[in-house]
Amino acid sequence: MRTRTAAALLAAGLLALTGCSSEPEAVSVTKSDAKPEPAPTTPSPTPEPESQTSFAIGETADIDDKPNNVSFTATVIAYSQPVKGPQAPTEDLGGDVWATAEVKVCNVKGETFTVSQFPWSLAYEDGTRVEVTGLNGGDLPKPEFPTNDVSVKPDRCVRGKIPFPVQSDTRPQYIVYAPGSLDEPLEWTVPAT
Known part of the structure; x- marks a missing residue:
């Protein structure tokens, strides 16, 4: 009889647990031999450092030109306006005084490359650009940056110094360096005085 009573109580208990409950199960726990999927191991991309294109006079731009296998620097050392020495530029050059940008370009490592005055220009707030004249020698300020x-x-x-024919009553906003190897030109801010 004990066996029947124990069985009856067990059956009643199971019926009570699984019986007519209208509430859904809140928690479901199962055991699985399957291992969880590992998290992806692909590292998140490291953002490229934003390249700097604007500088103050005296600051040096470090340029890593991988396609041409060269690392070099460019610096605008000084800007002067007006410059004493040479005769005033003629009207056809577009200025009534001379200004100079003293610049320096260094090959840090890699292949030999060439420089000249022609990638350099002056940019004004109104969008005007003053290009180099290609003039050299004579009374132009020394030392001259090479024209060839x-x-x-x-x-x-x-x-060396690069001469620009400018109007005496305005100053450029930037000295611009735009060699063909750069995607974006570099700019040095010209102080107001």
């Missing part, structure tokens, strides 16, 4: 292509070997620099 000059080779720069690794660990060497080229430094």
Whole structure:
């Protein structure tokens, strides 16, 4: 009889647990031999550092030109307006005084490359650009930055002044360096005075 009573109580208990409950199960726990999927191991991409294109006079731009296998620097050392020395530019050059940007370009490492005055210009707030004249020699301020292509070997620099014919009553906003190897031109802010 004990067996029947125990069985009856067990059956009644099971019926009570699984019986007519209208509430849904709140928690379901199961056991599985399956292992969880591992998290993806692909590292998230590291954002590229934003390249700097604007500088103050005296600051140096570090340029890593991977396609041409060269690392170099460019610096605008000084801007002067007006410049004493040469005779005032003629009207056809577009200015009534001379200004100079003293610049320096150094080959830090890699292949030999060439420099000249022609990638340099002055940019004004109204969008006007003043390009180099290509003039050299005579009374132009010394030392002159080369007008013709000059080779720069690794660990060497080229430094000099680039003359620009400008209007005496306005100053440029930027000195711009835009060699063909750069995607974006570099700019040095010209102080108001």
